[in-house]
Amino acid sequence: MRALVLEDYDKFVFRDIPIPKIANQDEVLIKVKAVSVCGSDVHGMSGATGRRLPPIIMGHEASGQIVQVGDGVKKFSIGDRVVFNSTLFCGHCDYCQHGMVNLCDERKVFGVSCEEYKIDGAYAEYIVVPERIVYSIPDRVSYEKAALIEPFSVGFHAVRVAELGLADTVLVYGSGTIGSFIIQSLKIKGAGKIIATDIDDDKLALAEEMGADYVINSKKTDAESEIKKIAPKGLDIVFDVVGKASVARQGLEMLKKGGRMVMVGLMDKEIAFPVQRITSWQLRIQGTYISSDEYPACIELISSGRVNLDPFIKHFVPLSEAPSWFNRLREAEKGLHKVIFNPEK
Template sequence: MKALVLEEYKKLVYKDVMDPEIRPDEVLVRIKACGICGSDVHGFDGSTGRRIPPVIMGHEASGTIETTGQAVKKWHKGDRVTFDSTVYPLDDWFTLEGRYNLSDNREVLGVSPGEYRRNGAFAEFLSVPQHILYRIPDSVTFEQAAMVEAAAVALHSINVAQMKAGDSCVVTGAGMIGTFLIKLLRIAGAGIIIAIDIDSGKLASAKEAGADKVFNASEKNIEEKIKALTNSRGSDISFEAAGKNETVNTAIAAARKGGTVVLIGNTSKTIELPLQKIVTGELKILGSCAIRGEYEIILKLLEDKRLNVDDQISAIAPLSEGADWFRKLYNKEGNLRKVILIP
């Protein structure tokens, strides 16, 4: 099969590789669409250390089942499917507790951090276990289904936050996850939604997605401006979707006393935290990792036309041109949002 292989950092090669084998409980998926995630772009240059070459990246994908393993009964050739980005064992303690995203033995598609190498979906075929599959509704396209993973990550963070209708919310980092956060917060009945980013283009997109107010991170006195919009308190919930020292501290500064800060961004390994503000303000600092069952909800929102993902797709291109699109994203050319590659 053909695949886009990260042979070394900043070197992607479209080449022939061996077709994946499937185990009895797995299916072979013919990939129809795979989105380039921001984490793939960071993996491209080695900045996160989680995509050690050689590896086939890609975890935001959809396709049709080509063949099934002997133990697979409810899935059949031709079924239209998408799948969780996390491969997890069913007998793990965390899985049995309903928190498979925290499994000690989880592996992420298209990731090779050193402990494992799990090839991903920038390829013609991919083998995945049947328990991470989700059926795509007839009215949802393969390209739309390739956007489900990013939206599900955003929805999981809202579930982690235990948001209530009317809660004031700040979203720091208006990239793909941040934009979906804004859309889903609006659907979920949030109160005022405020977006913060350094990029004026992303702030414009955040406004279109449903943010009531946007601030450029370079502005002065943002904390006071947020208080002025939230009854002099600060936000009930503050989401951080960039994963950098400055943005995490911005998110914490935006939260009211007794408020909740949810950290989604995972770019930096370590950051500095304002300990005294957290302690004296009794802030709840929560991490949100990947997805835990949110795929079906996102697929239903797409089917019902309640969530629009098409406005986030900047380009649909052949997988053979993938190296060029990675370069454009890496160099931040053209204000690109999501690029979807088609094998």
């Protein structure tokens, strides 16, 4: 099969490699029909994160069709249209037993290679995965939309762990794909005012389309004073989708007492926080990592048409054109919110 291999940092090659084989009874072979590009691939391919050590086949937001099943597979048959969790979890550790598969003791994310592990992803024609991480998708959900179930689940999970209260005033800092899916999840779950900030007008227009009530370009205006006008008593929740120290710090200072700061982005490794305020204002700093058992709910929301994925499926392109699309993504081309590859072309 053909696979897109990150041979060295910033260097892709197409390679003919053997189709992966089913090695365990509970595995299925999936023909990949659509796989979307994650921001972590774009950042990781240059070596910036240490999580794409070459050589590696990246890609963890994928959908496809089952073409072969292991002898022990119970829930799926050949021909089934499916997605799979981006995290390969063990299914039996304490975390898995309690539905927190994203925290599994043996977790591995597809298409990631770091010091602890390496596991090839879905920028290829086929992939083998165990059935416990596979989910069926209804016929009315296209493969390219199904590839977005993973990133949508990341936004949905972030809102879930934030324990959103009814009519809470919320700030979403960073309005790319994940920010957009956080905004949509907030609408679904009954948030009050939703404020989106970014430094890119294009992304702010997207945030507005997703349902943000206020959008603020923090490069052009003093975001803090604008936000104070909208929420004089402070914010209930801030989602830091960027993960930069300066953003997190500013977000924390705009929380009201009892507020929650949800850390979604992974840019900076360490951030200094005002500990006295966290204590005396009873603030909460909450991490959120990928998603856990939200796939069925996300599939339901997407298939019922309650999630707007249209701005993200505009570029469904052949995998053979991947290197040039990665360049365009790296240069943050205007209007290029998401790229989805078709490995059959």
